[in-house]
Amino acid sequence: MAAGNGPRIAVALDGAGWHPAAWREPGARPGELLTAGYWADLVREAEAAKLDFVTLEDSLALQTEQYLDRPGERTDVVQGRLDAVLIAARVAPLTSHIGLVPTAIVTHTEPFHLSKAIATLDYVSTGRAGVRVQVAGRPADNRHFGRREFGEFRLEDSATPDVPSPLSELFDEAADYVEVLRRLWDSWEDDAEIRDVATGRFVDREKLHYIDFEGRWFKVKGPSITPRPPQGQPPVTALAHAAVPYRLAARSADVVYVTPFDRTQAGEIVIAVRDEQDRAGRAAETLHVFGDVVVFLDETEQAAADRKARLDDLSGAKYTSDAHVFTGTPAGLADLLLDWQAAGLSGFRLRPGAVPHDLTAITRGLVPELRARGAFRTEYEAATLRGLLGLAKPANRYATA
Amino acid sequence: MTQPRKQIHLAAHFPGVNNTTVWSDPEAGSHIEFSSFVKLAQTAERAKFDFFFLAEGLRLREQNGEIYDLDVVGRPDTFTVLSALAAVTERLGLAGTINSTFNEPFEVARQFASLDHLSAGRAAWNVVTSWDAFTGENFRRAGFLPQDQRYSRAETFLRTAWELFDSWRGDEIAADAGTGVFLRDANAGAFAHHDEHFDIEGRFPVPRSPQGRPVIIQAGDSDEGREFAAATADAIFSRYGTLEAGQAFYTDVKGRLAKYGRTSEQLVILPAATFVLGDTDADAHERAHVVRLQQVSGQTAIKFLEQLWNADLSGYDPDGPLPDIDPVLGEHTIARGRASVRMYRDPLAMSREWRQLAEAKNLSIRELIIEVTGRQTFIGSPATVAATIDDLVQADASDGFILVPHVTPGGLDEFADKVVPLLQERGSFRTEYTGSTLREHLGLDA
Numbered sequence A: 001m002a003a004g005n006g007p008r009i010a011v012a013l014d015g016a017g018w019h020p021a022a023w024r025e026p027g028a029r030p031g032e033l034l035t036a037g038y039w040a041d042l043v044r045e046a047e048a049a050k051l052d053f054v055t056l057e058d059s060l061a062l063q064t065e066q067y068l069d070r071p072g073e074r075t076d077v078v079q080g081r082l083d084a085v086l087i088a089a090r091v092a093p094l095t096s097h098i099g100l101v102p103t104a105i106v107t108h109t110e111p112f113h114l115s116k117a118i119a120t121l122d123y124v125s126t127g128r129a130g131v132r133v134q135v136a137g138r139p140a141d142n143r144h145f146g147r148r149e150f151g152e153f154r155l156e157d158s159a160t161p162d163v164p165s166p167l168s169e170l171f172d173e174a175a176d177y178v179e180v181l182r183r184l185w186d187s188w189e190d191d192a193e194i195r196d197v198a199t200g201r202f203v204d205r206e207k208l209h210y211i212d213f214e215g216r217w218f219k220v221k222g223p224s225i226t227p228r229p230p231q232g233q234p235p236v237t238a239l240a241h242a243a244v245p246y247r248l249a250a251r252s253a254d255v256v257y258v259t260p261f262d263r264t265q266a267g268e269i270v271i272a273v274r275d276e277q278d279r280a281g282r283a284a285e286t287l288h289v290f291g292d293v294v295v296f297l298d299e300t301e302q303a304a305a306d307r308k309a310r311l312d313d314l315s316g317a318k319y320t321s322d323a324h325v326f327t328g329t330p331a332g333l334a335d336l337l338l339d340w341q342a343a344g345l346s347g348f349r350l351r352p353g354a355v356p357h358d359l360t361a362i363t364r365g366l367v368p369e370l371r372a373r374g375a376f377r378t379e380y381e382a383a384t385l386r387g388l389l390g391l392a393k394p395a396n397r398y399a400t401a
Numbered sequence B: 001m002t003q004p005r006k007q008i009h010l011a012a013h014f015p016g017v018n019n020t021t022v023w024s025d026p027e028a029g030s031h032i033e034f035s036s037f038v039k040l041a042q043t044a045e046r047a048k049f050d051f052f053f054l055a056e057g058l059r060l061r062e063q064n065g066e067i068y069d070l071d072v073v074g075r076p077d078t079f080t081v082l083s084a085l086a087a088v089t090e091r092l093g094l095a096g097t098i099n100s101t102f103n104e105p106f107e108v109a110r111q112f113a114s115l116d117h118l119s120a121g122r123a124a125w126n127v128v129t130s131w132d133a134f135t136g137e138n139f140r141r142a143g144f145l146p147q148d149q150r151y152s153r154a155e156t157f158l159r160t161a162w163e164l165f166d167s168w169r170g171d172e173i174a175a176d177a178g179t180g181v182f183l184r185d186a187n188a189g190a191f192a193h194h195d196e197h198f199d200i201e202g203r204f205p206v207p208r209s210p211q212g213r214p215v216i217i218q219a220g221d222s223d224e225g226r227e228f229a230a231a232t233a234d235a236i237f238s239r240y241g242t243l244e245a246g247q248a249f250y251t252d253v254k255g256r257l258a259k260y261g262r263t264s265e266q267l268v269i270l271p272a273a274t275f276v277l278g279d280t281d282a283d284a285h286e287r288a289h290v291v292r293l294q295q296v297s298g299q300t301a302i303k304f305l306e307q308l309w310n311a312d313l314s315g316y317d318p319d320g321p322l323p324d325i326d327p328v329l330g331e332h333t334i335a336r337g338r339a340s341v342r343m344y345r346d347p348l349a350m351s352r353e354w355r356q357l358a359e360a361k362n363l364s365i366r367e368l369i370i371e372v373t374g375r376q377t378f379i380g381s382p383a384t385v386a387a388t389i390d391d392l393v394q395a396d397a398s399d400g401f402i403l404v405p406h407v408t409p410g411g412l413d414e415f416a417d418k419v420v421p422l423l424q425e426r427g428s429f430r431t432e433y434t435g436s437t438l439r440e441h442l443g444l445d446a
Helices: A036-048 A084-094 A111-124 A139-143 A155-159 A166-186 A243-252 A263-279 A301-315 A330-342 A357-372 B034-046 B078-085 B105-118 B147-165 B223-232 B243-255 B281-295 B298-309 B339-343 B347-361 B365-372 B382-394 B410-425
Strands: A008-013 A053-056 A099-105 A131-134 A193-196 A201-203 A236-239 A255-258 A288-297 A324-328 A347-352 B009-013 B051-054 B093-099 B123-128 B173-176 B181-183 B190-194 B199-203 B215-218 B235-238 B268-273 B275-277 B378-380 B400-403
Touching: A008 A036, A008 A288, A008 A357, A036 A053, A036 A084, A036 A357, A053 A084, A084 A099, A084 A111, A084 B078, A084 B105, A099 A111, A111 A166, A111 B078, A131 A166, A139 B199, A155 A166, A155 A243, A166 A236, A166 A243, A236 A243, A243 A255, A243 A263, A255 A263, A263 A288, A263 A330, A288 A301, A288 A330, A288 A357, A301 A324, A324 A330, A330 A357, A347 A357, B009 B034, B009 B268, B034 B051, B034 B078, B034 B410, B051 B078, B078 B093, B078 B105, B093 B105, B093 B215, B105 B123, B105 B147, B123 B147, B147 B190, B147 B223, B215 B223, B223 B243, B235 B243, B243 B268, B243 B382, B275 B281, B275 B382, B275 B410, B281 B365, B281 B378, B298 B347, B298 B365, B347 B365, B378 B382, B382 B410
Parallel strands: A008 A053, A008 A347, A053 A099, A099 A131, A131 A236, A236 A255, A255 A288, A288 A324, A288 A347, B009 B051, B009 B400, B051 B093, B093 B123, B123 B215, B215 B235, B235 B268, B268 B400, B275 B378
Antiparallel strands: A193 A201, B173 B181, B190 B199
């Protein structure tokens, strides 16, 4: 059975889980966070439950609790991480169906490099690559590169897309960046490699295209050095909390992760995103809106609440998040997801509070619960991430046929 | 007791964008599909090679203003392929070329440190430099580096990356759930580097990797390049695979080490080498000739000639004589994105040399190009090739070789099956891995 009428489910993997004290839980493997085996085990667990995809968090600086904090200040939380694209590539040959969506920081890296990295992830995973694009506006990130200055990055500017600000500029730059990625993915037609022994030509150069992108931040000639990836265009995803990033997602993404705190807000956000999608001229295209939810799951609501309280005690503060924090049972979470789905969300990206506990509660608790209601797949119905997301392979913008 | 034999180091280069790679062979497979990379890497690991090597390109080559279409075109991203290969191999080193001109040291260090963790200590970085604006057109800073700054940028790039690798000592992570101490050192990863090329500071986010620093490989051949390698590299990818030239290069480069406080064992010299095997030497030479004809078609010969002549020679017959016109001097513009073009320092003299050679041996354009671009290092029966390789290494013409098969991805199989056992019988090549990291394979200090 395909996904039925239920929501699509992704999990967001980050360190030992999203709670700052998660690494201290029994069963956590805090000494193994930098090993391949750790990540392979988590992604295989997600694949065994036939989840749509995993995302891998990343950042250019050491971890912080709040986005604008100074990185690396705390010694009682997980510090240090590996490049997410490389983790995804390392896990790809060990899995076969699940989508792999690493985070990439687009403010400081070259679009040419990222384009070929994601295209290659698509090759090594045979069509399961995606990418989550993220901007980096903190001074700490800038100082690692030392070549750019921009004004103060203030989160409150994210609500006003029509007012120029350092924040809105970074998002405009990100939109150009994604445009460069997509053009580079299309810069080879699918059948450019001809291996024509008779004429001695390996490629048909008429099927290779200069992208000649020229904008305020980038000037990129192309073509890519990597042929068009198996999916044509690996899905682009972005996290968005307010109008400025909604606009980026509406212009550029295939999946946007949003952060409602209740059903009403979920409905309002979907309307706001669809409105931006219309303005971007993409009303006819599929843009999935996924709700992000942090989850603490146990047999009873009380047990989940107690466990979160215990973690809060360990870290010395009540854990809050940019997203809704759910504590309860898998059945209770299934109720919430189906209710919010009815408000217009097409899927969810669940952030396990503590790994492995809350990951396995998703895969072995929530997923059977959804299946029992006919609301989640029992078998993978497609071999590619686009296929799982119901997205057809797009035509190549440069092909003339 | 006899002296133990000097141990040979071997690496496998994934064949790529050049005319050495014979794509028209019926055995040739994909240069992009991951299964091809798995096949070559697993063959190299089965044969107990030191490492797998991947080159890089950042712009498709052009000639006469058009994308060059006669050779393999296209390749995947280096880091991504190597990380994926770490999942399907256990001991094999994973080496990749990464340009120091079109990257920033922070991001490259972050990626190599990540790769070293994800491969449990098998990462190596072939540091190359570039200055050409042609490649720069794919990057946001476009235009690019004055040629005379390329080594100074490369050297500070590398030294900056080392500072980042060394910003964690390796004992900072306590991960003590009982006490709640994750990090013993609140300042772990702190770095600051300020010079004319890089002005950066902060906290490096990747804790110390298994090898501490990934293995550094270089390929520079100019005096400046050799000095840079002597000062900083763990291995050199050279182009001198013969006894005399190899010994000269070996003596020269190893002789430069002392002034940097280094010993001969701290730098491994590995010429690139191709090979053609046969049941007998005669059989191998026949096969080698067939391979040369596959590598240098008539069209390819004309394209080579155009690179020296710096002119459109498409009207010439590859089976006819060399053009009687002279090369076009001045700025070299006909071929772009090709390293080989830089070799033609005095086109007029070289064209005279080629003309004389062609007249003396009565060679057509294609025959001449086959003669002057011949790069098959080892041709012979497995016994001959094994003896040749072993003799070269024992005579200090090199410490081993980076083998470049002609055919993707199965071109190494015959070598692995027939030559490696003979090297093992001679006691010159390992029969099992004794270490788990690439540094251990290469006999380098951690």
